[in-house]
Amino acid sequence: MSLDHALLVSLLEKPSSGYELARRFDKSIGHFWHATHQQIYKVLARMEEAGWIESEVHRGETAPDRKVFAVTPAGRSALAEWITEPSPIDRARSELMIKFRAAAFDDPRKLLPALAEHRAEHGTLLAAYRANEAKEFSGHDRPLSPQQELQYQVMKLGIAFEETWIAWCDETQALIHRIAPTPSATATKETS
Amino acid sequence: MSLDHALLVSLLEKPSSGYELARRFDKSIGHFWHATHQQIYKVLARMEEAGWIESEVHRGETAPDRKVFAVTPAGRSALAEWITEPSPIDRARSELMIKFRAAAFDDPRKLLPALAEHRAEHGTLLAAYRANEAKEFSGHDRPLSPQQELQYQVMKLGIAFEETWIAWCDETQALIHRIAPTPSATATKETS
């Protein structure tokens, strides 16, 4: 399982509370591994018991208390061991693609709203990545550090996927209009 | 949940036994929704009880008996209803990307073997898709039917993703060689 390791990486990058991790998982790292706060708290507890991380309570004079976790040497070496293990390729999962195959037996135009929504969401994501890219990896005088190069490379895959999605959505919208142009005929064999 | 609906689509395309479905889920439709035979048998049982599918046992004179399932009108309308429901975008999940962020704290060269494996597997997948593409969607005299166009469009997304992966793998391999060229220095701070 990888949520453990994803959290270790996030904590190496910056010691944080569960709440902060949950928010970060909606952003950069979250593009390749999503997690809710409920899951995160459970895994943090497990890893603390295993000695991979340590917590320190930061009393908030004015704000709520925060339990800030940091990676221990044991956690660090567990991570180092993990990266050498072979990892299987991750299978994509798309409900929308199943719906497209289903639509072959129904009216493809029914998918146009869903398609437009996907197109919009992927567009929003891409814009967010592009903004982050400009802020963190471009416009600097000095060349990027090896660390930054690697992080940027991961981000580039995210960007490439979003671009792939967007191009596909546009192409598909055109296709549907081409193969099912008439805005009548509610289909599914009323002829029987 | 979508495995139910993915199976319905598969059964609409061709009535099949659980075993056949399991094999098909390692191929075309499986690229966007994976499932093992154990899962499939359970879902088939559930859907039969719900009246979405019906089974007929084909006694094999020589081969083992096969329980062949077909979609009922109830199942068909359940599917028609489902495609109009909104579907959230599916989050990608990649262990390898987590490892890349982890490698920023270790030696990136450790990822070269995993990278090569991924590159090879995505290459194999792409070749399989290309072969299928040529067989089913190209080289025909008549233009494709709307059904085929939709199936082809789904496949095109799969192909695009594989190409994205492959390009990224190649680029990344070059990057690692550039930022960590020396085949010594086992890293992780032996200086303390």
Place this chain on the structure above:
DNA sequence: AGAAACATGTAAAGGGTTACATGATTGG
């Protein structure tokens, strides 16, 4: 005879999602 593929399942364990629960602080 033995291995591989065909064919259909059950069971246990673990991961993930959704709902529930609590309490403090900040901003309108």
Place this chain on the structure above:
DNA sequence: CCAATCATGTAACCCTTTACATGTTTCT
């Protein structure tokens, strides 16, 4: 004062994965 955000969890349910189980047919 009420809503939103910060902050940390528990519990139930469902899905997924892995292991186990059984029996047949085909090919070598």
